Amino acid sequence: MKIFSSARPPSRLLGSAPILLSALLVAAACVPDEPEPREAVEAAARSPESERRAPPYVDSTFPIEESLRRFREAIGPETEGLSGGAPSRDALVESFVAALAASDTAAFADMLMTREEFGWLYYPHTRFTAPPYAQAPALLWFQIESGTSRGLGRLLQRHGGTELVLVGYRCAPEPLIEERNNIWEECVLRIDPPESEPVETRLFGSILERNGVFKFVSYTNDF
Helix, strand or coil: CCCECCCCCCCCCCCCCCCCCCCCCCCCCCCCCCHHHHHHHHHHCHHHHHCCCCCCCCCCCHHHHHHHHHHHHHHHHCCCCCCCCCCHHHHHHHHHHHHHHHHHHHHHCCCEHHHHHHHHHHHCHHHHHHHCCCCCHHHHHHHHHHHHHHHHHHHHHHHCCCCEEEEEEECCCCEEEEEEEEEECCEEEEEEEECCEEEECCCCCCCCEEEEEEEEECCCCCC
């Protein structure tokens, strides 16, 4: 049983990594200025509803290969591996609970897949690159980002800064294997909130595992 409170800030694992939580406003070939990572997370925490944006314009005449090339051209040089995150799935979940108790927005940023990691390491190996699920990277990233913005804001409003007891958690028995990526889905935490009965709930989305590093794909949750 792990007990975390706002008096115990989470540890930093494997350095730090930026996070971009502003939604894409234009096609992947043209990317607007982005807020700083901490500012983006704090904005989502203050008012998740205000973070809603119109989806990016995506030219459906482009094949997936060209859409990905344009997306990558916009996000910059290739990244070779995940930064930040945690060395194990258990450590990632425990850091998440600690960050929630401390309302530590910087820690939430460190644990989340970045846009660069999405474009270079995650998206190319997903089912969304081929029919019948084919979806342009700019649009899929927008959907992931929107779910994170709303989910994290609501999560911090409900549980941020409060003592939280993690009784346990479970994910799907086996990961979804996509080339070098293992995707842990259906993760549910059993928590014991103050002055209420233990409950099982989804507080984040899938977990990406790559070369021994674990990060959250999104903070989409049940709230």
